[in-house]
Amino acid sequence: MIDAVVFDIGNVLIEWQPERHYDRVIGETRRREMFAAVDLHGMNDGVDRGEHFATKVAQCAETYPDFAPEIQRWHDDWLEMASPEIPHSVRLLRALRAKSIPVFALSNFGIQTFAMACDVYPFLNEFDRKYISGHMGVIKPDAQIYKMLEEDCGLLPERLLFADDRADNIAAAQARGWQTHLFDGPSPWAARLVAEGLLTEAEAN
Structure with missing residues (x-):
């Protein structure tokens, strides 16, 4: 689950x-x-x-x-x-939120650059929780940043599903027991969300 x-x-x-x-x-x-x-x-x-x-x-x-x-x-x-946005991924984010599935950001991002990005990309303001490295003082794949997320949200590691495009970041999450998806495009990520029962095929388009 x-x-x-x-x-x-x-x-x-x-x-x-x-x-x-x-x-x-x-x-x-x-x-x-x-x-x-x-x-x-x-x-x-x-x-x-x-x-x-x-x-x-x-x-x-x-x-x-x-x-x-x-x-x-x-x-x-x-x-x-830092452009352009990846529209299908944004639709997936919004589809999950529409079903009241909590959606978090965990990203290596500076304090000033993230503020700039939020002004240009409104969907960055739509996460339920935002874990931004510049504010946390630590970057992926340091184990500490994953630990900080776990402690803040209070969820079990094995019940988190994490998508990242870097294998080292994925490996660090797996080491803490997270479920993971190595992102290589929005279509496989959509298929994973369908396979997990989080979205229907129609919702994942």
């Missing part, structure tokens, strides 16, 4: 492909050079742990002056990188 469904956000509800954006605006060759020289995803992990978004990006740009304008785009173009 499932008592709550837990959604990751990036690449589950909203596409998150920074490299794709950079390829479009500065070209693949320059993007490859930059990502080889600068740990931009590591920088973003700091934001996701609660460091201030604008400050963190500015510090990184200052550290790597050869790429400073491009690094600054991580801040200035962030909403373009």
Whole structure:
């Protein structure tokens, strides 16, 4: 039995492909050079742990002056990188809520970036509970973030169903006894929700 469904956000509800954006605006060759020289995803992990978004990006740009304008785009173009939404996944979220099935978010997301995203994507305000790493001070796949969710919601781990696109995040949830789904597109996720008896096929379309 499932008592709550837990959604990751990036690449589950909203596409998150920074490299794709950079390829479009500065070209693949320059993007490859930059990502080889600068740990931009590591920088973003700091934001996701609660460091201030604008400050963190500015510090990184200052550290790597050869790429400073491009690094600054991580801040200035962030909403373009975090797009578009994945419509079928959003429909699944809303279909679950329409049946009064509790739906939680568990996502690596900065404090400032999540506030920005909530302004653009109204469905991010529709979760029953939101577990956002920037506010929690810890990111997936650290076991602590899963433990914090369990303690806050009071539900048994084995009665949580969690969808995430990263295998390491899924493995960490499984280690705590959660039921899981490695997200590789909304259609298989819809099928899983139907198989669990949470939605009918019509509701999962």
